Amino acid sequence: MRERLGVTGIGVVAPNGTTTEDYWAATLAGRSGIGPITRFDPASYPARLAGEVRGFTARELLPSRITTQTDHWTHMGLVAADRALADAGVRLADLPEYEMTVVTASSSGGTEFGQKEMTGLWGKGPDHVGAYQSIAWFYAASTGQISIRNGMRGPCAAIATEQAGGLDAVGQARRMLRSGARLALVGGTDASLCPYGLVAQLSNGGLSTQSDASRAYVPFDEKACGYVPGEGGAMFTVERIDGEREPIYGYIAGYAATFDPPPERERPPTLARAITRALEDAGLRPDEIDVVFADAMGLPAADRAEADALNAIFGPHKVPVTAPKTMTGRLYAGGAALDVATALLSMRDGVIPPTVGTTDPVRSLGLDLVLGRPRERTLRTALVVARGFGGFNAALVLTK
Structure with missing residues (x-):
């Protein structure tokens, strides 16, 4: 164990x-x-x-x-x-x-x-x-x-x-x-x-x-x-x-990282593989994830690539997706760390923070975006997704 x-x-x-x-x-x-x-x-x-x-x-x-x-x-x-x-x-x-x-x-x-x-x-x-x-x-x-x-x-x-x-x-x-x-x-x-x-x-x-x-x-x-x-x-x-250590915000349950091929190669991006491996590492099925904290790059092609990866993994199980970094900007190395903090606080309080600014979501992306106001929900698991310029992908699974 x-x-x-x-x-x-x-x-x-x-x-x-x-x-x-x-x-x-x-x-x-x-x-x-x-x-x-x-x-x-x-x-x-x-x-x-x-x-x-x-x-x-x-x-x-x-x-x-x-x-x-x-x-x-x-x-x-x-x-x-x-x-x-x-x-x-x-x-x-x-x-x-x-x-x-x-x-x-x-x-x-x-x-x-x-x-x-x-x-x-x-x-x-x-x-x-x-x-x-x-x-x-x-x-x-x-x-x-x-x-x-x-x-x-x-x-x-x-x-x-x-x-x-x-x-x-x-x-x-x-x-x-x-x-x-x-x-x-x-x-x-x-x-x-x-x-x-x-x-x-x-x-x-x-x-x-x-x-x-x-x-x-x-x-x-x-x-x-x-x-x-x-x-x-x-x-x-x-x-x-090892015992009853308090306070505990949550557990690091699964993690994986991949690297995209260069643009001139015809191989597909590897974000979905990073997410799949993180779920496997955590011993969880896609339908056991309660919320996704998206990378949310804000560039149409990159947003579609992320949505495609999430849809390929979660399918008809429409997991709520949020991007609270719309309130801070992308903090580069600090961004995913802040998303982890936000996910842990979300699980603590049973609430998903909203994505702000996005008022006309692309319907064809098929995402259940949390928009406008927080969404109360019992949260026992969270997936945090991050991509770095140059081809870096990472996924982290947290459990309550």
């Missing part, structure tokens, strides 16, 4: 709520955090909307030494990790340091920190580049800083699979827990809302250039026109559950 791996604590930093419960209240109320970019002047860019985390001041929450050495993305990861540990009631002193692990996901690393240092280099010379540039931009910076801050010296990792990273980090943490670790801090954040970061995101052609914040990111809609970028994410404490 496999060990049960339970999520015992959650920490969230999101565009529509800087704490877990604030985020959850806003999400159930359909309150969006998407608006005009304010972190810099976006007037010369085609995409001018984003899900910014407002009201988050790192220097009020972290020591100045850490905020000086690290990027905004790591600040949010550290705070989310602190809150996940506090939520779980973990006493780190009671756990062997080599039996605690950290796994985080990042899509872009510390782009804002890096841009500031490169501006200093080209504008003032090499003497104006700080020593911390060498580590603050790096994908593993959040994992390293969280590990150091909490004395977690077990095997650690950083995952870079774009939007799928939040789920892949959970999969990697599960391997470590099954190999002897007793506690994992796992999740993902991203924060690339700076000129350099936005230019990099524009290169994939997926960003919405719509000026109306309420209609800029409308997945599965007749007028879907791309997605809005965002920042933030979530962290969790995951533990091996």
